Amino acid sequence: MENKSKDQFYSPPPERSIGEQIMQFLWNSETNQFLGRTFGSWAKIILFYIIFYLVLAAFWGGMWIIFNSIAIKTDKPRFTLQESLIGSNPGLGYRPMPSEEYIDSALIWFKQSDNGFVNWTNKLQTFLEPYEKIRRDPNESKNYVNCSYDYLPPPNKVCRVPLEQMAPCDKQFYRYDSGGLCIFLKLNKIFDWIPQYYNDVKSFPSNMPKELQEKIKDEGSKNPKNLNTVWVSCEGENPSDKEHIGPIYYFPRPGFPGYYFPFSNVKGYLSPLVAVWFKNPIHGVLINVECKAWAKNIIYDRHDRKGSVHFELMID
Template identity: 55%
Template structure:
């Protein structure tokens, strides 16, 4: 009987109510535990995670520092044929349709409704802002010079893109939208270190070049000005050719060669030109294709290489 009196039996903990159980979990005065852990246990947990995240942050910072050592902020590591962009620039146009219709390339407005064509003129204003006020950004303008075909920029300098006297393609004239004879601006995409190979010899002109552009090149009496990336715009189909009417290129028929190559010098602005549609037929949809011409620009309508398509409709 003495042996049996020494036996101890396990007693289950007393049943507690929900509130009492929660209170005991938050702070157990019997074992000095807070949220199920003692002070020493919490201290070990905090020290472990401090060391763990400090080591993780240090490793990430070290890898980031190594990564930045491989980058050059002024020039890309992979250029021209070695890069994904390649050596065939695309051609872009402005104004673009609203973002709500991002896949559209239709410029559609009512010539006699100022509120209707206001969007398009404001879109051009936004596009030309950096060309009108190049001094807004820090240091921009300090290395900008006035260039021409006989005075290309020195190394490290960039050419200005003057757009003040491009009438009627100016903001003061509303880019001529109110007269149902709009101006569309074209811009060749930048590719680092790309240099165009000019069509500056009449004997080398391709067969598919428009005849009016061929005549323009052949009749040019200033050899230096032949170093140009030429531009042509025309209707895509016979009906479009009939409806598009006469076209002017302002200030010239292409992008001057002295703007190339692009080397990311501070203050650089891509050359642009305005295509002035003098008398497009109203009330019909006109499909227009513009192409940039150089020996190393290849045209691909599907991939939009070297050319751009848009539609024009004026009510």
């Protein structure tokens, strides 16, 4: 009898048809299971997933709130001036620049005899194309106004950069075909940066070139508002460079007018330009050039290239 009980304990379950198996899976009256689980088991697993998804929803909801509070806006950076990575000291740039494969070089070199300057003038044409497009196409110029020291841009308008006033640096070859060359200077854009001008002739720094000081005094005598300018100057870095660099001219003036500032990301804004004409540099000699931007809140440091830009000229 005992052996028979053991045989019954290990005996396989009775065979059921597929329909009976499905019915037993839906509801097992012997174990009170519905779909393979008891009601208590179903209650626990449903409660677990309710709590899990509530926590997950709360987590992503919190992340969404944090993201919206710190998200980068397209019209204005979250951190500006001293709070930003680029700081509040604008850099000075120049064009044309060497190709990307010579990224460590600042040399503008060409042979004038075989039109070796074409590569450089093509670079300038590409750089100036957005400025030229405004002058050519009336539809492109709708957001631009002709500004002056007495007429500032209205809201949501930007000042046009007058390339036609940069002659002789607006010719086809930008004077590269005449024994000299033109370089275009620009200030890097810093959101909300407002220059502090040298509008008091007694406040000129001691290292400001005397020629520029006289130019500023002359501009101020014509109209005191003309002093609201970020001035620029270029000269040879060393005594031998100053000897070889030759006469330098600036167009339309040696500085960036104050009505272009501050940069606030208004649609169509283009950085103001200063065309620098090196009329007759000595050929066959490497000339080191340094250009500086002058404003009270532009820090100058030659070692770190703050407030200035360095490049080299060589014409064969």
